Amino acid sequence: MIPLWIILGYLVVLLLLGFASNRVSTGTQVDYFLASRGVGPVMLLMSLFGTTMTAFAVVGSSGEASQTGIGVYGLMASASGIVHALCFFLVGMKLWAFGKRHGYLTQIEFFRDRFESDAIGLLLFPLLVLMLFPYLLTGVLGLGGCITGVTTGAFPDVFKSTNGAIPPWLGEGIIVSVVLVYIFVGGVRSTLWVNAFQNVLFMGVGIVAMFVIAEKMGGFENATRLAREKNPSLLKRTMDEADKPRYEAAMVGYETKLSVWKETKVGPAPRKPHKPGIDPLDWLSYMLIPLSVAVFPHLFQYYLTAKSAKAFKLSVVGHPIFVMITWLPCVLLGVWFVTGEVNGKSILPPDADPNRVLAMGIKGITGPVLSGLMAAGILATNSLDAQFLVLGNMFTNDIVAHYAGRERFSEKQLLRMGRAFVVGVVVLTYIVSLTEPRSVFKLGTWCFSGFAGLFPLTIAAIYWRRATKWGAIASILAGGVAWLWMFHDSGYGSQEDYHFMGWMPVAPIVAVATMALIGVSMMSRPPTNRTLEKFFALGVK
Amino acid sequence: MKRLVLALVVLLFVLHQDVWWWDRIDPVVLGFMPIGLAFHVLLSILTAMVYALALKYWWPSDVDVADHEAAAPRKTGAEL
Numbered sequence: 001m002i003p004l005w006i007i008l009g010y011l012v013v014l015l016l017l018g019f020a021s022n023r024v025s026t027g028t029q030v031d032y033f034l035a036s037r038g039v040g041p042v043m044l045l046m047s048l049f050g051t052t053m054t055a056f057a058v059v060g061s062s063g064e065a066s067q068t069g070i071g072v073y074g075l076m077a078s079a080s081g082i083v084h085a086l087c088f089f090l091v092g093m094k095l096w097a098f099g100k101r102h103g104y105l106t107q108i109e110f111f112r113d114r115f116e117s118d119a120i121g122l123l124l125f126p127l128l129v130l131m132l133f134p135y136l137l138t139g140v141l142g143l144g145g146c147i148t149g150v151t152t153g154a155f156p157d158v159f160k161s162t163n164g165a166i167p168p169w170l171g172e173g174i175i176v177s178v179v180l181v182y183i184f185v186g187g188v189r190s191t192l193w194v195n196a197f198q199n200v201l202f203m204g205v206g207i208v209a210m211f212v213i214a215e216k217m218g219g220f221e222n223a224t225r226l227a228r229e230k231n232p233s234l235l236k237r238t239m240d241e242a243d244k245p246r247y248e249a250a251m252v253g254y255e256t257k258l259s260v261w262k263e264t265k266v267g268p269a270p271r272k273p274h275k276p277g278i279d280p281l282d283w284l285s286y287m288l289i290p291l292s293v294a295v296f297p298h299l300f301q302y303y304l305t306a307k308s309a310k311a312f313k314l315s316v317v318g319h320p321i322f323v324m325i326t327w328l329p330c331v332l333l334g335v336w337f338v339t340g341e342v343n344g345k346s347i348l349p350p351d352a353d354p355n356r357v358l359a360m361g362i363k364g365i366t367g368p369v370l371s372g373l374m375a376a377g378i379l380a381t382n383s384l385d386a387q388f389l390v391l392g393n394m395f396t397n398d399i400v401a402h403y404a405g406r407e408r409f410s411e412k413q414l415l416r417m418g419r420a421f422v423v424g425v426v427v428l429t430y431i432v433s434l435t436e437p438r439s440v441f442k443l444g445t446w447c448f449s450g451f452a453g454l455f456p457l458t459i460a461a462i463y464w465r466r467a468t469k470w471g472a473i474a475s476i477l478a479g480g481v482a483w484l485w486m487f488h489d490s491g492y493g494s495q496e497d498y499h500f501m502g503w504m505p506v507a508p509i510v511a512v513a514t515m516a517l518i519g520v521s522m523m524s525r526p527p528t529n530r531t532l533e534k535f536f537a538l539g540v541k
Numbered sequence: 542m543k544r545l546v547l548a549l550v551v552l553l554f555v556l557h558q559d560v561w562w563w564d565r566i567d568p569v570v571l572g573f574m575p576i577g578l579a580f581h582v583l584l585s586i587l588t589a590m591v592y593a594l595a596l597k598y599w600w601p602s603d604v605d606v607a608d609h610e611a612a613a614p615r616k617t618g619a620e621l
Contacts, residue, residue: 030614037611070578074557078581081588082553089595097604103612220573228566235566235575280560287557309604316592324585331578406615 003150003372010201010376011178014194018182021190029414032187033105033393039305041314043192047302048092048315049322050195051383052084052293053202054139061327062361063354065334067274069234072334075278075286077327081320083290089316091294092303094462096312098535099304106390107300108398114461116531117469123476125398128297131450132387133429134443139384140172140433147171149359150375172433175379180426183385184419188305191385198380203325205377209362209370210329216342216365223336230339233276237283243276271351285504292451294458298386301393330358337361388429392422446487449506453479456514460521465536471521479513542598549591556584 025031039047065072095110104110107128108121148165156164166174182190217223224235232240239247250273257270293299306312337357340347342365352360359378363371396418401409409417457475460467486505490498500508526532562577570579 070575073578074559074581074584078584078588079557081585082557085588085592086550089592093601093604097606100606100611103615214573220571224569224573224575232566236562236564236577238564280558280563284558287554309601309606313596316596317589320585320588320592324582328582332573 001154002368003375004154006369006372006376007147007150007379010379011174013197014178014182017193017197018184018186018190021182021186021193025187025189027415028411029105029396029418031189032415032418033301033389035187035189035192035305037100037305038307039192039311040307041311043196044302044306044311045315045318045322046196046199047192047305047386048084048088048299049319050199051296051299051302051386052080052319053199053323053326054383061330062334062337062358063356065234065331066338066348066352066357067276067354068278069231069236069276069335070331071237071278071283073327073331074237075283077323077331078320079287080290081323083287084293084323085316085319087291087294088312088319091458091462092299092306092315093309093312095300096303096306097309098462102534104304105397106394107297108394109402110300111457111461111472114527114531114535115467115469115472116527117472120469120472120476121398121402123473125394127450127476127480129391129394131447132297132391135447136384136387136391136429137433139382139387140176140429141168143175143379143382143384144168144172144433146359146375146378147174149356150372169434172430175384176426176430176433179385179388180423183389183422188301188386188389191389192305194385199322201373202377202380203322205370205373206326206329209366209374210332212366212370213333213336213362217336217340223332223340226341227335227339234335234339237278239276247273247276281502282499282504285507288452288455288504288506288510289448290452291455291510292448295451295454297394298383298390301390302386333358333361388422388426391425392418395421395425443493446483446493446505449504449509450479450483452506453483453509453513455510456517460517462535464521465532466521466526467517468521468524468527470524471517471519474520475513475517478516479509482509482512546591546595546598550595553584553588553591556587557581 026036028036030036061072061076064076068075098104098110098114102110102113104113108124111124112118112121145168148162148168148171151171152163152165154164155166159165159167161167182194186193214220214223217226227234231243233243254270254273261267261269334357337347337360338352340361347361347364348357359371359374362374396414400417401414406414454476456479457472460475461472483505486498486500486508487493489500490505498505559577559580562580565577566575569575574582
């Protein structure tokens with residue numbers, strides 16, 4: 001029951017932060033969605049970092065490291081540190097300046113203005129919503145599953161069908177209700193405060209867990225020594241000769257199980273053994289995935305909250321360090337758990353589910369307090385609040401206020417409408433999550449590639465004077481078609497290691513979108529002088 | 542200096558490809574971090590240092606927006 005109490009305490013703190021943030025609200029739309037453009041360096045770093053570090057950073061990195069090894073750090077963490085911070089510097093600061101100078105509330109307002117096109121808004125709105133929604137759903141489903149996992153056995157008489165655990169529908173309901181309450185009352189300011197608290201929590205718990213677990217395993221050196229003895233491939237990025245027989249035997253077993261499963265179709269399909277090592281071309285193309293932070297609508301919204309361009313400085317420098325503090329313990333724990341022993345007993349069973357490696361490992365060798373704190377830390381790694389809020393903002397400003405006419409509504413009405421849309425998005429997400437659309441997890445990973453496909457458009461909108469409306473539309477369509485074609489070709493995400501000519505899908509999507517943008521922009525009429533003056537005049541001084 | 546900073550940013554991307562340690566575990570830094578991990582942890586720190594230089598020497602001229610340059614609050618309808 002201790003982990004459950006810790007989680008409840010964590011959720012209460014979120015609610016208190018939401019209500020506290022409401023006390024400084026000015027009751028306007030700009031305050032509700034953009035914190036009156038008054039966020040300083042520390043809170044901006046916390047919000048940008050907290051939003052880019054999803055549950056994947058904590059849960060997924062350990063699971064991935066338990067299979068792929070230490071290479072996961074370079075593949076995802078150091079790459080994210082380099083690319084994310086560069087995006088904050090090259091994209092975030094510029095967008096903030098445009099937002100402040102021209103009063104934008106949403107990403108689509110910027111694109112409409114820059115490309116002198118209403119149609120681009122109609123094209124981008126459904127695209128952004130459709131790509132954000134699966135991302136949102138994966139968060140809700142993942143967190144609901146986390147609550148179920150942590151509470152196993154807590155209520156044996158109440159929830160018999162789930163071994164006494166809080167069932168996913170209830171766990172998901174609790175999570176979305178808490179998020180809804182604090183964003184309803186506090187708006188984006190509540191998400192900033194909550195993010196700050198969450199970052200401290202998951203970074204702190206990660207570091208403490210690393211030291212406690214290393215000590216239980218006989219020290220840092222001993223934990224790594226065990227990994228070297230039992231599975232040396234986990235300590236480099238190629239398959240070690242010593243691991244080849246094990247991998248080949250696992251593949252034979254898999255083929256046998258698969259042929260049986262194909263005939264009977266009973267139970268889930270067997271999981272393909274993970275081939276140790278990382279392909280250098282994957283390594284290179286993976287570098288494009290973090291470009292999505294330049295495009296995520298919820299991050300755009302956070303960019304606009306900054307008090308000044310100087311507020312970004314701390315985020316640019318601090319982000320790579322924060323990523324390191326979060327990922328290093330998770331990657332090491334993932335490797336140590338899979339090969340580690342305590343009192344001569346393996347920490348994990350041989351075929352442990354990668355997504356449960358962290359929770360099982362911690363539960364297996366530490367007490368309930370650390371286990372509960374880690375569960376709260378995992379719950380803290382979500383950006384649901386920012387995503388719910390930005391969807392409410394987009395519905396209010398990009399659709400209703402834009403087409404019905406802003407002058408028709410008072411400030412209070414717009415604010416009420418914004419809140420109503422936030423509630424609508426939350427309720428809709430919850431209802432869809434009840435259908436348990438597990439396939440959304442496959443779609444979720446593809447959405448990152450889709451967002452990265454809009455990167456050429458974003459960077460050209462800011463830095464390339466010659467980028468035109470038709471070039472922008474062509475880029476969106478070309479990237480979208482490439483995405484759809486490959487998604488279809490991959491069996492709608494069921495082929496998990498899908499590659500196109502050796503590259504991860506993100507690389508051809510970005511390439512096609514870039515070529516369409518350049519080619520069509522060069523063939524179409526340049527933007528008007530009014531637009532060039534509005535977006536580039538100061539830059540060429 | 543601006544060019545040097547730009548070169549350092551490019552260098553970060555080149556260093557990230559570290560094919561030279563792809564197949565190596567040794568040296569194990571501090572007794573527990575294989576070189577492939579330790580190098581990337583160091584790269585994270587180096588990234589922060591390079592970007593600190595970028596902020597100092599590559600600061601864009603057009604992002605400092607004074608309050609008087611900011612857009613006026615948008616017109617909405619009268620309060621009901």
